[in-house]
Amino acid sequence: MKPCPNEIVLYMHDYLDGEISYEHEQLLKEHLQKCEDCQKHFHELKKTIAFVKSTANIEAPIGFTQSVMARLPKEKKKVGMNRWLRHHPFLVAASLFIVLMAGSMVSSWSKDPNFSFTKQPNLVVENHTVIVPEGEVIKGDIVVKNGDIRIEGEVQGDITVINGEKYMASAGNVTGEIETINQIFDWIWYKMKSTAKEVVELID
Numbered sequence: 001m002k003p004c005p006n007e008i009v010l011y012m013h014d015y016l017d018g019e020i021s022y023e024h025e026q027l028l029k030e031h032l033q034k035c036e037d038c039q040k041h042f043h044e045l046k047k048t049i050a051f052v053k054s055t056a057n058i059e060a061p062i063g064f065t066q067s068v069m070a071r072l073p074k075e076k077k078k079v080g081m082n083r084w085l086r087h088h089p090f091l092v093a094a095s096l097f098i099v100l101m102a103g104s105m106v107s108s109w110s111k112d113p114n115f116s117f118t119k120q121p122n123l124v125v126e127n128h129t130v131i132v133p134e135g136e137v138i139k140g141d142i143v144v145k146n147g148d149i150r151i152e153g154e155v156q157g158d159i160t161v162i163n164g165e166k167y168m169a170s171a172g173n174v175t176g177e178i179e180t181i182n183q184i185f186d187w188i189w190y191k192m193k194s195t196a197k198e199v200v201e202l203i204d
Contacts, residue, residue, distance in 0.1 A: 004031070004038055012042050016049055117144040128164075134171055141176070 011028040014020035020028070032039050115128045120138050124131040128147035132138055136153035145162040151172035158176035159166065166178060 004035055008035075008038055009041070012038075012045055016045060113146055115145065115147045117147065117149075118142045132172065134169070 008028065008031050011020060011024045015025060015028060032042060117123070117125070117130045118141065120140055120142060122133065122136045122138060123142075124133055130142070130144050130147060130149045132142075132149070132151045132153040132155055134152040138153065138155045139157065141157040141159070142149065142155060143160045143162070144164055146164060147161075148164045148167065149159060149161055150167040150169065151159070151174060152169040153171070154173040154175075156175045159174055159178045160181065161179070162181045164180075166180060168174075
């Protein structure tokens with residue numbers, strides 16, 4: 001016995017979906033009149049669709065969802081945390097970076113007691129004090145660590161004093177910002193800003 005064409009089953013689905021063309025509908029009807037197996041299959045399809053449609057009006061009892069959820073085994077906190085970590089890799093990486101960065105900054109804050117400063121021409125150093133002499137113009141930023149700065153001339157840039165003090169003479173002038181950092185959290189914030197500035201400069 002020759003098997004039925006595959007197109008007949010497709011025509012059945014198109015007919016039940018209401019998307020069959022007139023020509024295909026006529027071919028389907030002619031075939032169903034001749035083939036008992038296809039008649040049974042078509043009948044089963046119609047019964048299945050009728051059943052599915054009938055269940056659309058069935059409503060679950062009140063509280064059914066909450067009851068089912070309450071009976072499910074409780075998820076371990078570790079599993080939930082692992083899932084959250086898998087779904088938020090960027091936040092995890094950023095958090096880890098901040099923790100490591102903060103740790104290295106705290107370490108550098110506590111382990112570097114040496115006096116240092118930005119090398120600029122015409123600066124004068126006496127003991128642990130950097131001096132901008134009167135009448136001199138320093139073009140650029142100055143960073144002094146574990147020491148003081150005395151500004152008698154002009155600085156065309158920013159001044160940052162870490163673990164030290166600044167002294168401004170009456171004739172002294174700074175065109176940029178003056179920042180004094182004497183706390184660990186100020187140091188961390190300063191290093192983060194410096195790092196971000198360097199990254200931006202590299203990108204540009």
